[in-house]
Amino acid sequence: MPAASLRAHRRSLTAAWERFQERGSADGVRDEVAASWDRSQSRLPGPVEAAPVDPEDTVRDAWRASALRPAMAGVVEDVERTARDCDLVAAVTDATGRILWSSGGRHMRDRAAAVNFVPGGRWDEASVGTNALDLALRSAEPAQVFSAEHFSPAVHGWVCYAAPLVDPSARRVVGVLDLSTTWDRSHPMALATVTAFARTISQALGSATRRTQPTARHGDSTSPTPDRGALRLEVLGRPRLWVGATPVMLTQRQAEVLLALASHPQGCTLDQLAAHVYGDQPVAATTVKVEVSRLRRVVPGALASRPYRLSEPLAVDALEVLEHIAAGDAPAAARAFVDDVLPGSEAPVARELAVRIQVGVRTLVLAGREPDAASTLAQRDPHDADVVEHALALLPGDAPERALLEGARAAALLD
Numbered sequence: 001m002p003a004a005s006l007r008a009h010r011r012s013l014t015a016a017w018e019r020f021q022e023r024g025s026a027d028g029v030r031d032e033v034a035a036s037w038d039r040s041q042s043r044l045p046g047p048v049e050a051a052p053v054d055p056e057d058t059v060r061d062a063w064r065a066s067a068l069r070p071a072m073a074g075v076v077e078d079v080e081r082t083a084r085d086c087d088l089v090a091a092v093t094d095a096t097g098r099i100l101w102s103s104g105g106r107h108m109r110d111r112a113a114a115v116n117f118v119p120g121g122r123w124d125e126a127s128v129g130t131n132a133l134d135l136a137l138r139s140a141e142p143a144q145v146f147s148a149e150h151f152s153p154a155v156h157g158w159v160c161y162a163a164p165l166v167d168p169s170a171r172r173v174v175g176v177l178d179l180s181t182t183w184d185r186s187h188p189m190a191l192a193t194v195t196a197f198a199r200t201i202s203q204a205l206g207s208a209t210r211r212t213q214p215t216a217r218h219g220d221s222t223s224p225t226p227d228r229g230a231l232r233l234e235v236l237g238r239p240r241l242w243v244g245a246t247p248v249m250l251t252q253r254q255a256e257v258l259l260a261l262a263s264h265p266q267g268c269t270l271d272q273l274a275a276h277v278y279g280d281q282p283v284a285a286t287t288v289k290v291e292v293s294r295l296r297r298v299v300p301g302a303l304a305s306r307p308y309r310l311s312e313p314l315a316v317d318a319l320e321v322l323e324h325i326a327a328g329d330a331p332a333a334a335r336a337f338v339d340d341v342l343p344g345s346e347a348p349v350a351r352e353l354a355v356r357i358q359v360g361v362r363t364l365v366l367a368g369r370e371p372d373a374a375s376t377l378a379q380r381d382p383h384d385a386d387v388v389e390h391a392l393a394l395l396p397g398d399a400p401e402r403a404l405l406e407g408a409r410a411a412a413l414l415d
Contacts, residue, residue, distance in 0.1 A: 010183055013148035014156065032139070033130060033149045040129035040151040047152045051116040051128045052306055054098060058293075059120040062301030063100040068092055068165060068175055071204035072101075075197050079103065079177075082193065088181045089117060092165070095174050096304045096311040097124030097134055108181055115154050117180070127306065128152055132160035136176045140164050142195045147183040159186045163198035168206035177201065231302060232315040233258050235350070237339035241298070253277070254295050256347040262316045263349055267307030276349040318353055325360040330373035333361045337380065366390055375401045382408035 016028035024041075026034035063069055072079075072092065080103045083090040089104030089112040099121045104112055112118060125134040129151025135143035142163040148156045162178040177198045179190060232242040239255030241248040250258070260268065260276035268276065274288045296303050302312040318341050324333035341354035365373045366386065374391035379401065382388060388408050395402055 006184060006186060010147045013146065017148040017153075017156075029149060032135060032143075033145070036125060036130040036135065037151055040125055043126045044129055044151070047154070048128050049152075049154050050114070051121040051123055053116050053118070053120040054122065054305055055293075056120060058296055058300075059098070059100060061296070062094065062098075063119070065300040066094065066100060066175075067167070067205060068094075068100065068201065071165075071201050074204060075200050079197055083108075083179070086181065086187075087185070088179045091117065091133075091178045091180070093123065093133055093137075093175045093178070094301065094311060095137065095172075096122070096309075097127070097137055097176075098122045098304060098311070100175070111157075111182075112180070115152075117155075122304075122306065131155070132162035132180075133176050133178050136162035136164050136178075137173055140166070140173050142191055142198075144191050146186065157182055159183045159190075161191045161194045163191075163195040164202075165198055165205070166202045168202065174205070230315070231299065231312055232317075233262065234317050235259055235342050236317050236321075236337070237343065239342060243299070248298060250298070252342060252345055253291055254298065255342060256345060256350055257291055257295055258299075258314065259316065259318070259342070259353070260347070260349040261303070261308060261310050262314050262319060263353065265310065267304075267309035269307050273308050277347050279346065279348045318357060321357050321361065322353075325357070325364055328364065330361075330364045330368045330370045331376070333364055334373040334376040334380075337361045337377070362387065369394060371395045371399070375399070375405070378405055378408070383412065385409070385412050388412070 012028060016026070019028075020026050020037055026037050029037070079090050082088065083104050085105075087105035087107050089102060089108040091099045091102040093099050099117065099119050102112065102117070102119055117123070122128070123131055123133045125131070125138070130145065131150055131152075132143045132145040135145065142161070144159070144161050146159045150156055150158065150160075158180055159182070160178055160180040162176045164173045165175040165177060166172070167174045177194055179194045181190075230242075230244055233255065234240045234242070235255055239250045239252055241250050241255075241258070256277045257273070260273055264272070264276070270285055270288055273292075274283055274285070277288070277291075292303060292305075292308060299312075302310060302314070304311040317336065321333055321336045324336055337357060341357060342350040345351070361377060362384070365377050368374075371391065371394035374387065374394050378384070378388045378391040382405070388405050392402065392405050392409065395405070
């Protein structure tokens with residue numbers, strides 16, 4: 001737009017923003033902006049002056065571990081040159097909207113620092129309101145937010161262009177690339193530029209994934225090897241974390257924290273996390289923060305803050321049992337129920353989940369007519385007379401499991 005048109009557009013958006021603040025009316029803005037303003041108003045007490053920031057060492061470790069860092073290697077010089085020559089600030093975020101890397105021209109670098117548009121800054125909608133980075137993450141499409149379309153007045157002087165970074169193998173958005181500058185430097189090619197850079201980074205992500213997967217042999221119909229960075233938590237019995245094919249031993253407390261976060265994907269406040277893990281025990285806030293900090297060193301980049309939440313997918317064996325119960329799949333539920341949830345743990349999140357699984361599997365098996373499910377559960381807990389009797393009633397007379405279960409029934413009669 002010519003300068004006069006840009007100024008008029010900015011005045012129109014500022015007036016629309018003021019009407020929204022006064023009366024809640026979002027007339028005069030795009031539908032996606034209006035919807036974001038509504039969400040922002042419901043989540044934030046008011047416009048924020050700067051984004052909240054995660055600790056520097058946490059973000060540094062997350063960037064080092066991120067697949068985005070090597071994927072960006074082929075374009076990083078071009079992105080930095082574009083930011084420097086055009087006085088933009090460039091940023092790469094993770095899937096939660098937290099900035100992991102940034103570079104900028106002298107003028108925009110100072111403006112960015114004033115609002116925490118820096119590594120560690122959290123630019124998700126729940127933290128700062130409407131912005132291009134969050135819209136791109138949310139829609140998986142390039143997004144532009146101009147001046148007062150931002151929810152926060154602190155960035156009404158900005159125009160931001162963001163494009164999603166997509167891992168083609170997993171078909172999911174893993175972050176965004178953003179280019180931002182002042183509103184009067186708005187350029188019609190900026191969105192196309194950031195989209196082209198983002199496409200190149202996404203292609204590099206796909207190439208890296210393909211290189212880590214073994215080539216299938218002729219006639220081999222097995223599926224490709226799963227993502228080596230996938231996270232899986234085992235809490236049925238001794239706790240253990242798997243990072244791809246690599247086992248990582250956890251303390252019970254670390255497993256309890258991870259289980260609490262996995263059980264509450266919407267996130268937990270500090271007090272909520274303390275309640276899930278420590279229950280009624282008096283515990284200082286710093287104790288919880290220290291546990292989270294230690295856990296971050298075990299799984300760099302997988303934990304976000306405010307609220308505390310998982311920023312990477314985490315499979316949990318105990319939660320998979322609940323899924324089998326919900327689906328009414330008694331054989332799968334009985335097979336997956338290999339042990340109690342974190343035996344010996346007093347954490348409310350573990351004890352509640354243990355009861356839900358134990359009662360759920362037992363109820364499902366006793367209500368069904370699947371001999372395999374009943375036999376599996378009876379052999380796991382031969383002291384449960386009702387389950388043993390149910391299994392014996394369903395098993396054929398020549399089933400090899402009958403001998404063990406008859407012995408369990410005879411032992412129960414001795415009591």
